[in-house]
Amino acid sequence: MTPSITTRDVTVASHDGKSFGAYLAVPASGHGPGLVLCQEIFGVNGFMRRAAQLLAEEGYVVLVPDLFWRQQPGIQLTDGPADMPRAFELYKGFDVELGLRDIASAIAALRELPEHCGGVGVLGYCLGGKLAYLAACRTEVDVAVGYYGVGIEDSLDEAAGLRGRLVLHIAEQDGFCPPAARQRILEALGGKPGVELYVYPGMDHAFARTGGDHYDKPSAMMAHQRSMAALQRAIGPEFDYSYLWDKHCEYEFGTRDVAATMATMVAEPYVNHIPTMTGGVGHKELSRFYQHHFVNSNPPDTRLVPLSRTVGATQIVDELLFCFTHTTEIDWMLPGVPPTGKYVEIPLVAIVKFRGDKLYHEHIYWDQASVLVQVGLLDPKGLPAAGRETAAKLLDETLPSNTLMARWKDSEGK
The missing domain is CATH 3.10.450.50 (Nuclear Transport Factor 2; Chain: A,)
Incomplete structure (x- = not known):
C-alpha cells in the first residue's frame, strides 16, 4: 500500500506559560521542511485542514495553530451567512500582537518536532495573510506567503525588518483592500529584494478558498504555482520530477x-x-x-x-x-x-x-x-x-x- 499523509492534533506551549491547540499534517515520507499555516477569520476549519493536507502532500510538515484560542478555543466556522457575524466578532477581538507571539511559539514548536527537517515558512489567508507578512518582518522564517492579507497597508513600516522571501497575492477587486491601500502596498514593497507581489485582475477577496463565492480556479492555480516556487526555492523540498515522469x-x-x-x-x-x-x-x-x-x-x-x-x-x-x-x-x-x-x-x-x-x-x-x-x-x-x-x-x-x-x-x- 502506498504511504499517505498523517494528521493529528497537537498542543503548543505559549510564551506566557499557557498552551493552545494546533492541527498537524505530516507528509507520507514522515519528514520535511516546516510550514506554519495561518487561518482565516473562521478558525481551523475544514478548509484550513484540507489546505494543510494538500501542503503535506507537497512534502511539508504543516502546523495550523488555533489563533483564536485566547477568545474561544476550537473555533470552526464556515463562510456562510449564519457564521459570518461571529467570524467578524472574533476578528475584531483578535489581538494581533499576541497572535504574532503565538505564531512565534508555533514556529518554535514546529522546529522541535521530530518530523521537521530543514527550513520553516509561514503561509496564511485573509487575517492569516497579514500575519504571514508580519511574521516575515518579525520572526526568523525563511519564507512567507500571504493570500489577500487584510490590513497590510497599515503595517508597511514593519517592512524594514523583512528577512527571507515574501510573496503576496493581492485580489484587484478586494473590498477589504481598496485601490488606494493596494497602491500603498505595491509602492512600499515593490522592487525590494526577495519580495514578489502579484495582483489578480478582476478577483475578489478569498479567490483561493475552494467552495467559496469568490473562488476562481485559474487564479487559485496560478497563485499556488507561484507560492510553491517560492517555498521550494527557500526551504525545499526538491524532487526529481524528470525521473518520476519518466518512470x-x-x-x-x-x-x-x-x-x-x-x-x-x-x-x-x-x-x-x-x-x-x-x-x-x-x-x-x-x-x-x-x-x-x-x-x-x-x-x-x-x-x-x-x-x-x-x-x-x-x-x-x-x-x-x-x-x-x-x-x-x-x-x-x-x-x-x-x-x-x-x-x-x-x-x-x-x-x-x-x-x-x-x-x-x-x-x-x-x-x-x-x-x-x-x-x-x-x-x-x-x-x-x-x-x-x-x-x-x-x-x-x-x-x-x-x-x-x-x-x-x-x-x-x-
Whole structure:
C-alpha cells in the first residue's frame, strides 16, 4: 500500500506559560521542511485542514495553530451567512500582537518536532495573510506567503525588518483592500529584494478558498504555482520530477503495468486528454481508463520521441512526437475508429502537475485534425489542416512555412 499523509492534533506551549491547540499534517515520507499555516477569520476549519493536507502532500510538515484560542478555543466556522457575524466578532477581538507571539511559539514548536527537517515558512489567508507578512518582518522564517492579507497597508513600516522571501497575492477587486491601500502596498514593497507581489485582475477577496463565492480556479492555480516556487526555492523540498515522469511513462508504454502506473500518482489524480476529453478523474475512474482504454490499448510500435522538457516548481512541460501505426483501436485518441493501418506522427505537449513526489494530473494536447488527416478520415484539401507535415516541420524548421495560406504569395516583395 502506498504511504499517505498523517494528521493529528497537537498542543503548543505559549510564551506566557499557557498552551493552545494546533492541527498537524505530516507528509507520507514522515519528514520535511516546516510550514506554519495561518487561518482565516473562521478558525481551523475544514478548509484550513484540507489546505494543510494538500501542503503535506507537497512534502511539508504543516502546523495550523488555533489563533483564536485566547477568545474561544476550537473555533470552526464556515463562510456562510449564519457564521459570518461571529467570524467578524472574533476578528475584531483578535489581538494581533499576541497572535504574532503565538505564531512565534508555533514556529518554535514546529522546529522541535521530530518530523521537521530543514527550513520553516509561514503561509496564511485573509487575517492569516497579514500575519504571514508580519511574521516575515518579525520572526526568523525563511519564507512567507500571504493570500489577500487584510490590513497590510497599515503595517508597511514593519517592512524594514523583512528577512527571507515574501510573496503576496493581492485580489484587484478586494473590498477589504481598496485601490488606494493596494497602491500603498505595491509602492512600499515593490522592487525590494526577495519580495514578489502579484495582483489578480478582476478577483475578489478569498479567490483561493475552494467552495467559496469568490473562488476562481485559474487564479487559485496560478497563485499556488507561484507560492510553491517560492517555498521550494527557500526551504525545499526538491524532487526529481524528470525521473518520476519518466518512470510513469515507462509503466504506461514500456511495461504496461497499470498498478505501477497508478502507484506513481496521488490518491485522487486525474488525466485529461484535451482534444478528445478522454481520461479519468479520481483513482477509480482513472484506473478503469488506464486498464481498459489506454495502457493496454496502444499499438505495439507506439513511440515517444522527446524534443524538449521544461521543469518548473510543481510541474513538467514535455514537447514530444507521438508515433504509432494505427493497428489497434485507440480509444483515447481515435475512439470508435477501426484500425486503418496508417502510420501517424504528431507533435504532442504534456503538462504534468506534481504534488510532492507523486503525479497529480496530466493535461495532454495535440492537433486532432492532423491525426484525422493521417488516418484518412479528414481530407485536408481546402482546409487549414495538415497531416504528418506538422511533425516533419517540428524536426526541421527550414521546411516551407505558410503552405496553407493562399494569400502568402500576395505579400511577396512588399
